[in-house]
Amino acid sequence: MYLTGIIISVITFLAIGLWHPIVIKTEYYWGTRPWVIYLLIGLACIGAAMFVEDVYLSSFLGVFGASALWGIGELFAQRKRVLKGWFPKNPKRLSDYEDSTATGRQDRQ
Numbered sequence: 001m002y003l004t005g006i007i008i009s010v011i012t013f014l015a016i017g018l019w020h021p022i023v024i025k026t027e028y029y030w031g032t033r034p035w036v037i038y039l040l041i042g043l044a045c046i047g048a049a050m051f052v053e054d055v056y057l058s059s060f061l062g063v064f065g066a067s068a069l070w071g072i073g074e075l076f077a078q079r080k081r082v083l084k085g086w087f088p089k090n091p092k093r094l095s096d097y098e099d100s101t102a103t104g105r106q107d108r109q
Helices: 004-030 035-049 055-083 091-103
Strands: none
Touching: 004 055, 035 055
């Protein structure tokens, strides 16, 4: 019996599941500004995955890196969800949200 595929699927599930709360917390505390950090993490992990021989570690790095890159789009989508009222606004950053509502940026998709 070969379990490699099942183990990689669990790794994928956990990596993607890890990024969900990271995106929500990032937008809440810092807004969309850290998207560059997501980009650097994603590229570094994907680059490292190409040089790691262990199939499990390489899979984790690749999926984690791809999830970080996907998280960039989700970070901006999370901001839209906050502006729609689906998630709470950070009271310490209300001015960030007011600027976008005044210019109508939340309506653009």
